[in-house]
Amino acid sequence: MQRITLTEYLARNAGEAALADLIECIASACWSISNLVNVSALAGHQGSTDEINPHGEVQKPLDILADEVFVRSCSANANLSALISEEVEEITWVNPAQTGAYVLAYDPLDGSSNLDVDLSVGSIFAVSKLRSDSAEDVLPNGRNLLCSGYAIYGPSTMLVLTFGDQVDGFTLDDSTDSFVLTHPNMKVPQQACEFAINVSRQRHWDETIQSYVSDCLKGAVGPRQKAFNMRWTASMVADVHRILIRGGVFLYPIDAENAAAGGKLRLLYEAMPMAMIVEAGGGGATDGRIPLIDVVATTPHQRTSVILGAREEIDLIRAAYS
Numbered sequence: 001m002q003r004i005t006l007t008e009y010l011a012r013n014a015g016e017a018a019l020a021d022l023i024e025c026i027a028s029a030c031w032s033i034s035n036l037v038n039v040s041a042l043a044g045h046q047g048s049t050d051e052i053n054p055h056g057e058v059q060k061p062l063d064i065l066a067d068e069v070f071v072r073s074c075s076a077n078a079n080l081s082a083l084i085s086e087e088v089e090e091i092t093w094v095n096p097a098q099t100g101a102y103v104l105a106y107d108p109l110d111g112s113s114n115l116d117v118d119l120s121v122g123s124i125f126a127v128s129k130l131r132s133d134s135a136e137d138v139l140p141n142g143r144n145l146l147c148s149g150y151a152i153y154g155p156s157t158m159l160v161l162t163f164g165d166q167v168d169g170f171t172l173d174d175s176t177d178s179f180v181l182t183h184p185n186m187k188v189p190q191q192a193c194e195f196a197i198n199v200s201r202q203r204h205w206d207e208t209i210q211s212y213v214s215d216c217l218k219g220a221v222g223p224r225q226k227a228f229n230m231r232w233t234a235s236m237v238a239d240v241h242r243i244l245i246r247g248g249v250f251l252y253p254i255d256a257e258n259a260a261a262g263g264k265l266r267l268l269y270e271a272m273p274m275a276m277i278v279e280a281g282g283g284g285a286t287d288g289r290i291p292l293i294d295v296v297a298t299t300p301h302q303r304t305s306v307i308l309g310a311r312e313e314i315d316l317i318r319a320a321y322s
Ligand code: P6P
Pocket: 110, 111, 112, 113, 198, 234, 235, 236, 237, 252, 264, 265
């Protein structure tokens, strides 16, 4: 396969030079975070801090450092107006609100509870444009996202991107410190034989999820007439990446325990970017009722039910809900 770097790829596919520049800034942030993750135990960056994030979760040292890396790397982009970070309550304005300027919603280090046990973690991001000069218009609309992507910090560091029509994966080449196209045109297999859900929450699920998972567990003699495997890594990036590589379905539904908060996962910097990616890869993504990219954001840290992956599974679950 011809060696195509991220820079060469962006020159052909990003459309606007300013967008290509912002994605290069994001890639640079992910490269820095990859290095921080690799040496976290050596640098004393494991364990927890005394800080609490906007969701009442105890912050890991690298949650804070990764957010600082994103701000430092991306604020240099003159076309960027606002940052919406999982780790910061308020929206950060790095330039005045102006029509056409970029808004970056991101989770700087997703799944950080996996850091101390050396499992894969990641960063998730979505780029949109301000629709007016009004700061009130800052919350992205899923149908207008310009670019979504994630970095996964695992045995290799990868950057996976979409502009909406296809999904392309890049692997960090440590010998040149550049991202190289290794997974062009990633597709979610239409049929699944693997589901990802935190089964310890089973007693809180609604009837639809209870019966969906129960039918999967009945295997070849059950209504699905095939055996299912199960995976749960407690790192959305790792679960979604696996689904893009070998298929499956990921579920973090709203349930009786998290319903008051609106669910567990956050819309703007977890659900929506992953929904754009999975849909661009031929899969589906829903909150159970409507496509996730149609869920309207009213607050920066809004939560949602997330069900995404193989198109066949999503259609089945949506039909069951309706
Ligand atoms: P639980 C990580 O904290 C995260 O936001 C996602 O990456 C992951 O899918 C989920 O929460 C894990 O949640 O309840 O299984 O710990």
